[in-house]
Each structure stands twice: as structure tokens, then as C-alpha cells.
Amino acid sequence: MGVIATLSATLSYLLSHFDTFLTLLREHLTLVLVSVVLAIVVAVPLGIVATRNDHAKRVVLGIGNIAQTVPTLAIIALVFPLLGLGFLPSLVGLFTYALLPILTNTVTGLENVDENTVAAARGMGMTENQILRKIKLPLALPVIFAGIRTSAVLNVGTAYLAFFIGGGGLGVWVITGISLFDTPQLLAGAIPGALLAIGLDSLFALIERYLGNDSLQDQTVVTG
Amino acid sequence: MNDTTDSPTQERSNMITFDNVTKVYPDDTVAIENISFEVERGTTTVFVGPSGCGKTTTMTLVNRLEEPTEGAVYYDGTDIQELNTVELRRDIGYVIQEIGLFDHMTVGENIATVPELRGWEQDRIDDRVDELLSLMDLPSETYRDQYPTALSGGQQQRVGVARALAADPDVILMDEPFGALDPITRTELQDEFLEIQARIDTTILFVTHDINEALKMGDKIAIFDVGELVQYGTPQEILANPANDFVKQFIGADRTLKELQITRIEDVMRSDEAGRETPATAVDGGAGVSEISTGSSVHVSPDDTADIALSRMIETDTEALQVVDDDDVVGVVTEQDIRDYRTATEVGA
Numbered sequence: 415m416g417v418i419a420t421l422s423a424t425l426s427y428l429l430s431h432f433d434t435f436l437t438l439l440r441e442h443l444t445l446v447l448v449s450v451v452l453a454i455v456v457a458v459p460l461g462i463v464a465t466r467n468d469h470a471k472r473v474v475l476g477i478g479n480i481a482q483t484v485p486t487l488a489i490i491a492l493v494f495p496l497l498g499l500g501f502l503p504s505l506v507g508l509f510t511y512a513l514l515p516i517l518t519n520t521v522t523g524l525e526n527v528d529e530n531t532v533a534a535a536r537g538m539g540m541t542e543n544q545i546l547r548k549i550k551l552p553l554a555l556p557v558i559f560a561g562i563r564t565s566a567v568l569n570v571g572t573a574y575l576a577f578f579i580g581g582g583g584l585g586v587w588v589i590t591g592i593s594l595f596d597t598p599q600l601l602a603g604a605i606p607g608a609l610l611a612i613g614l615d616s617l618f619a620l621i622e623r624y625l626g627n628d629s630l631q632d633q634t635v636v637t638g
Numbered sequence: 639m640n641d642t643t644d645s646p647t648q649e650r651s652n653m654i655t656f657d658n659v660t661k662v663y664p665d666d667t668v669a670i671e672n673i674s675f676e677v678e679r680g681t682t683t684v685f686v687g688p689s690g691c692g693k694t695t696t697m698t699l700v701n702r703l704e705e706p707t708e709g710a711v712y713y714d715g716t717d718i719q720e721l722n723t724v725e726l727r728r729d730i731g732y733v734i735q736e737i738g739l740f741d742h743m744t745v746g747e748n749i750a751t752v753p754e755l756r757g758w759e760q761d762r763i764d765d766r767v768d769e770l771l772s773l774m775d776l777p778s779e780t781y782r783d784q785y786p787t788a789l790s791g792g793q794q795q796r797v798g799v800a801r802a803l804a805a806d807p808d809v810i811l812m813d814e815p816f817g818a819l820d821p822i823t824r825t826e827l828q829d830e831f832l833e834i835q836a837r838i839d840t841t842i843l844f845v846t847h848d849i850n851e852a853l854k855m856g857d858k859i860a861i862f863d864v865g866e867l868v869q870y871g872t873p874q875e876i877l878a879n880p881a882n883d884f885v886k887q888f889i890g891a892d893r894t895l896k897e898l899q900i901t902r903i904e905d906v907m908r909s910d911e912a913g914r915e916t917p918a919t920a921v922d923g924g925a926g927v928s929e930i931s932t933g934s935s936v937h938v939s940p941d942d943t944a945d946i947a948l949s950r951m952i953e954t955d956t957e958a959l960q961v962v963d964d965d966d967v968v969g970v971v972t973e974q975d976i977r978d979y980r981t982a983t984e985v986g987a
Contacts, residue, residue, distance in 0.1 A: 528738070530734060534740075537701055538755070539726075539728035539730075553740075
């Protein structure tokens with residue numbers, strides 16, 4: 415089957431199952447967004463705490479590293495006896511997976527703020543809270559956002575595995591497609607995922623631009 | 639120099655007083671030991687010495703970035719331990735060698751930092767920022783909304799100085815502020831800062847390792863040697879009477895030349911009237927005043943320094959020069975006058 419023929423078969427599969435597609439896409443997007451937002455809510459404050467003392471940093475980064483090393487499938491397998499099948503265990507798995515990039519980048523971003531800048535701020539009479547809010551976080555923002563974007567893109571891919579514990583998402587088509595050697599179905603699940611990854615990356619880039627400022631856009635990006 | 643620190647009248651005119659201050663770091667390094675001195679209100683005091691002599695530590699004790707291990711530091715007569723750290727720092731301008739501008743804020747926002755912390759009204763802040771930018775020779779329309787990364791090193795440090803001046807601080811601490819700049823920009827900023835300093839009534843503490851900068855900027859100079867304050871006095875006093883070999887060595891072999899560089903003709907010259915009345919005393923076997931005051935095109939101004947006068951004398955092979963201020967001949971200066979003045983300071987001090 416030629417490329418053109420495959421793609422047109424994919425398109426017609428997608429259009430003829432459009433309602434299902436929308437459901438799967440919604441499930442997929444929900445898994446990714448909710449897990450990443452939860453990861454931001456947990457990892458950024460945790461990263462801030464970690465930069466305040468070395469012991470906390472070792473513990474936090476240690477846990478984050480372990481969470482990242484364990485395969486998602488294994489996390490899902492571990493969560494499954496506790497939470498059963500479906501959306502929630504999938505979410506827990508994805509959340510765990512999204513933590514580390516955001517956490518390490520928050521720590522790296524905050525620690526890489528020039529200490530002279532901080533000394534100047536302190537010497538001018540900013541409180542430690544003001545230094546964090548007005549100086550450190552804004553300056554670390556590009557690095558933190560790089561972590562968020564990494565997590566989001568990673569999770570678009572990882573969310574395909576949610577299918578295995580009944581979490582839904584585009585994995586349903588991809589994995590069924592693989593099992594049935596149904597290439598159009600597989601691609602109808604896979605290609606939107608790729609576009610979704612690109613789309614989310616751009617979305618977070620836009621949010622970053624809105625929150626941050628132009629002078630820092632060129633700053634090099636560090637990922638964990 | 640270590641006289642009655644405790645008398646109340648003394649304290650009122652002193653902005654900053656160090657009373658037997660010792661600072662030992664947690665790793666047992668003794669940064670400074672038993673240091674006492676007073677800084678008069680409205681003057682510039684320069685801390686100078688080699689690296690690791692404790693001069694920066696001494697400065698950071700004032701805005702409590704470091705705390706003394708023993709002894710006390712008084713700010714405007716109050717022990718700084720009794721003052722709120724954050725409030726104290728907002729009263730004190732702070733300029734560091736690394737500048738430390740906030741790269742995510744515009745030049746205007748950087749300068750507005752302390753006024754904003756102090757809760758000034760926006761209009762007042764805006765006016766102040768414009769005023770400071772023009773003072774620093776950075777036109778507001780061009781620079782106000784720029785980000786610091788777009789500026790040269792010299793421009794960045796101008797913004798750094800403007801930021802320190804923003805809330806009209808009573809005291810400004812400057813830690814090697816011009817140390818990272820190229821020599822030409824450094825001289826430019828030093829000159830500008832001297833002009834600004836003449837217009838404001840601020841007490842300035844200035845750290846440098848460069849004795850020439852110290853002599854140029856300081857009303858008083860404190861020379862440090864490894865944790866110890868070895869001499870504290872005016873540039874003239876220090877050049878005329880170095881306290882010990884360390885100071886002598888630190889000043890360098892061209893001590894006399896440096897002395898001439900800070901000796902103003904105004905202080906050395908004889909005024910025109912005195913010269914005319916007693917022409918015979920003008921010079922030992924040199925030209926008489928009448929002879930000098932006619933025709934000679936080589937002259938100096940009262941604001942020039944003695945090294946310039948001597949240099950002109952050597953250039954033109956004369957021993958006396960007219961002192962001219964705004965086209966009026968106001969006096970005369972001879973090589974012997976300069977020699978006599980120098981001898982007098984050395985003996986008198």
C-alpha cells in the first residue's frame with residue numbers, strides 16, 4: 415500500500431469514526447493536561463522548598479529520579495491493585511511521570527539565578543519572599559517552562575499506555591490497530607497524538623511568553 | 639582617630655561608627671579584628687587594601703549582609719542590631735562590581751526597585767526615574783524601556799548607580815563599582831560620580847583595591863591589611879605620612895607624584911595681590927611676578943593640580959607660571975612654592 419493510499423485510508427477511517435475520535439482525543443487530552451497541571455502544582459513548590467536546603471534537595475530529587483526511572487507501565491501495574499482500572503490510576507501514573515522534569519528544572523532554574531543579582535536584591539532591602547517572587551521565579555521561568563513542556567510532550571506519548579488499564583485515550587486505536595494489523599486505525603490514533611504533542615508544546619510556549627518577558631526568550635533551555 | 643566615640647555630639651555628626659568590631663566567619667577565618675573608626679556625615683570614605691584584607695566584609699557589616707562577631711556598628715547613632723534589617727537596607731544604596739541588574743526588568747523598573755519597595759506613588763517614581771536617567775547621561779526616551787542585557791558594561795553600571803541613588807539614601811555602599819570596567823569608562827564614571835557626589839549630601843562608603851581610585855574618590859581613606867585597619871586619614875595625610883612600611887609599599891614608589899596629583903594649585907599659589915606687593919619674594923633667582931604676568935601664554939587654573947603645573951614648567955623650561963581663572967590672572971605659582979607646600983604638609987601633619 416502506498417503512502418498516499420494509506421493516508422487517505424487513515425483519513426477516511428478517522429472521518430467515519432469521528433465521534434469516537436473526539437471521545438478518545440478528549441480522554442487523551444484530559445489525561446495529559448490534568449496530570450501535567452497537577453505535576454506543576456506539586457513540583458514547582460517542591461522545587462522551591464528543595465532549593466532552600468541541601469537535605470531537602472537530596473530527598474526531593476531522589477524521589478523524583480526514582481519516579482522517573484520506574485517505567486510507566488510498572489507504575490500503572492503498581493497503582494492498579496490500589497486504584498483498580500480506569501482513568502484515575504492512569505492519571506496517577508502520568509502524574510508521577512511528569513513530576514521529575516518540572517522538579518529538576520525548577521531546582522536548576524532557581525539555582526542558576528546569578529547570585530550577584532540575588533545579593534543586589536537582598537542588599538536593596540527585599541525580603542526573602544520578595545526575592546523569590548520578583549527576582550528568582552521570573553528569572554527561572556524559561557527553565558521551569560522548559561521542564562513543563564518536556565513533561566507535556568512526554569505525557570502525550572505515555573498516555574497511549576493508559577489503554578492497558580482502561581484509561582482510554584488514543585491508545586485504544588493505536589494498540590487495537592497494532593493487534594489487528596489495521597494500519598489506518600493505528601495511524602488515525604498515532605498522527606493526532608504527534609500533532610497534539612506539537613500543539614501542547616506551542617501552547618505552553620505561548621503561556622510562557624505571556625507570563626515572562628522578551629529579554630529572556632533567548633535564554634538557553636535546560637531539561638532534567 | 640580612635641577618640642571619644644561615645645560622646646553624643648560626636649555621634650550626631652557621624653553617620654557610621656565602628657566600635658571595636660571583629661568578624662570571624664563560621665570556618666574560623668578572621669575577616670577583621672578590633673576595628674574602630676567613624677565616618678562623618680556627607681563624606682566619602684574609601685576602604686582600600688589587597689584582596690582578602692576584610693574591606694568588603696567591613697562594608698557588608700553596615701547593611702547587615704554580615705553580622706559582627708564582636709563589637710557594634712552604629713548607624714546615625716543607633717546600634718544597627720536594634721534596627722529592622724529590611725528597613726535599614728532600603729535606607730542604604732548598594733552598588734556592587736558585578737552590578738547585579740535584574741535582567742527580566744527594564745532599566746526603568748530596575749531603577750524604580752527601592753522606591754517601589756518603599757511604596758512611593760507611581761508618578762513620583764516615574765519622575766525620579768527620568769531625573770536619574772538624565773543625571774546618568776542615559777536619555778529616558780531611549781533607555782527607560784530597554785532591558786539591561788542590551789546595554790554596555792559602562793551603561794549597566796550607570797543604571798546600577800542610578801538604582802542605588804533612587805530613593806535618596808542617606809548612605810551608599812559601593813563595592814568596587816568601577817572595577818570591571820575598561821580604564822577609559824572607569825575614569826569617565828569616576829569623574830561623573832564625583833560630580834554627582836558634590837551635588838548630593840550622601841555618606842558614601844567605597845571599596846576598591848586601587849590606591850589611585852581611593853586617592854581620587856575619597857575624602858577619607860581607610861587602608862586595610864589582612865583584617866587590620868592600618869591607617870585612616872585624608873589622602874593628603876596618608877601620602878605625606880604613611881603609617882608603616884605596608885602603607886608605603888601599597889602607595890607605591892611614586893608617592894610624591896601621587897601627592898602632587900591631589901594638591902590643588904589653589905592651595906599652593908600666591909595670590910596676585912600678594913605677588914605684586916612683594917615681587918622680590920616671588921622666586922629664588924627666577925622670574926619676577928611682573929615678568930611672568932606679562933605675555934606668558936603658559937598658565938594653569940586654580941583647579942589644576944600641582945603635577946600639571948610642574949609638567950608645564952618642565953615642558954616650557956620655566957620655574958613659574960601664571961594662575962589664570964576665567965581669563966583673569968589670579969596669582970602665581972613657582973616650583974619652589976610646590977616644594978615648600980609639600981615640605982610643610984609633611985612636617986605639619
